Amino acid sequence: MNKTKSIVVAALIIGLGVSACNSGNMRRNPGKTYAPDMTYSRAYDAYTDNPNFSDKQTSRLPVAGTIAQGHELPDHLVEGDTNAYKTFTTHLRFNEAELEEGKRLFDIYCGICHGQKLDGNGPLYNDGNGKFAAAPANFKDGKYLNMPVGQMYAAIKFGKNMMGSHAAQLDIKQRWQVIAYIKKFQSENGGAPFTFGTAELMASTTAATTTTDTAAADKAK
Ligand code: HEC
Numbered sequence: 138m139n140k141t142k143s144i145v146v147a148a149l150i151i152g153l154g155v156s157a158c159n160s161g162n163m164r165r166n167p168g169k170t171y172a173p174d175m176t177y178s179r180a181y182d183a184y185t186d187n188p189n190f191s192d193k194q195t196s197r198l199p200v201a202g203t204i205a206q207g208h209e210l211p212d213h214l215v216e217g218d219t220n221a222y223k224t225f226t227t228h229l230r231f232n233e234a235e236l237e238e239g240k241r242l243f244d245i246y247c248g249i250c251h252g253q254k255l256d257g258n259g260p261l262y263n264d265g266n267g268k269f270a271a272a273p274a275n276f277k278d279g280k281y282l283n284m285p286v287g288q289m290y291a292a293i294k295f296g297k298n299m300m301g302s303h304a305a306q307l308d309i310k311q312r313w314q315v316i317a318y319i320k321k322f323q324s325e326n327g328g329a330p331f332t333f334g335t336a337e338l339m340a341s342t343t344a345a346t347t348t349t350d351t352a353a354a355d356k357a358k
Contacts, residue, residue: 212309214287216295225287229310231317232335239311239318246306247315251276255322271299276319282328289316 170176181187187195214225231239244253250273252259257275261267274281274292293312296302307315317333324331324342331342 212294214291214294216291219288219291222288222291223285225285225290227286227313229313229317229333230335230338231314231333232338235314236318236321236334236338239314239316242307242311243315243318246303250300255319269299273300276323277326282323282326286316286320289319 167176181195183196185195186193190197214221243251243255248259249261250259250269251257252262252273255276257273257278258264259267259273261269262271262273265272274284276282290312291297292300293303293307293315295304303312313333320328320333321331323329332339334342
């Protein structure tokens with residue numbers, strides 16, 4: 138009896154081994170498709186012909202008037218409308234952490250030319266000895282110190298002469314975040330008072346200014 142049992146078990150084990158090795162005959166046909174919409178995409182693949190459009194293109198620009206994710210803030214600035222550049226602004230206000238993020242973005246995308254010290258002398262320019270021939274704006278300089286924020290925004294969005302557009306690198310909030318960081322820096326280096334802060338930040342900025350003023354007044358005495 139015991140012998141029969143062990144023969145059966147051995148046969149089963151060998152059988153298993155054989156069927157496991159026999160993958161060459163594995164059924165590869167997926168069988169019946171019960172929900173074809175889930176199995177086969179109804180969307181046209183990128184770069185394939187699309188019969189719904191007269192030009193047959195599948196990869197298209199977004200429909201006019203629609204807004205991409207991350208770009209949900211209004212921006213109607215039109216290239217070349219330099220009058221609008223001067224007055225264009227935002228309702229966005231940033232706290233300390235968001236300004237830090239503005240600095241991080243500036244250092245990544247702008248610092249290489251404009252310098253992490255915002256002096257227009259990043260490694261790519263390097264006093265004219267770098268790879269980039271055109272002198273980037275020096276944000277500590279008179280001409281740029283009080284540049285309207287809309288004009289700065291236009292430079293990021295459309296580029297300016299040798300500076301290329303950075304619209305693809307920074308979404309609309311990030312562009313303003315970078316500008317706020319520049320403006321905060323400028324306000325601390327002889328520029329107009331900083332106005333891009335949250336109520337909380339502005340309170341601390343005003344307090345700091347008042348302290349400095351008092352110190353200056355004390356000195357004057
Ligand atoms: C590849 C180098 C380069 C990079 C990167 C770069 N810039 Fe510039 N930028 C320039 C140069 C060069 C000019 C001077 C253009 C001119 O006036 O001819 C300039 C000018 C500007 C101006 C002045 C625009 C005006 O109307 O005169 C602003 C503002 C500015 N840049 C902001 C930025 C910001 C913000 C970033 C990062 C998002 C950035 N730039 C990245 C090279 C660069």
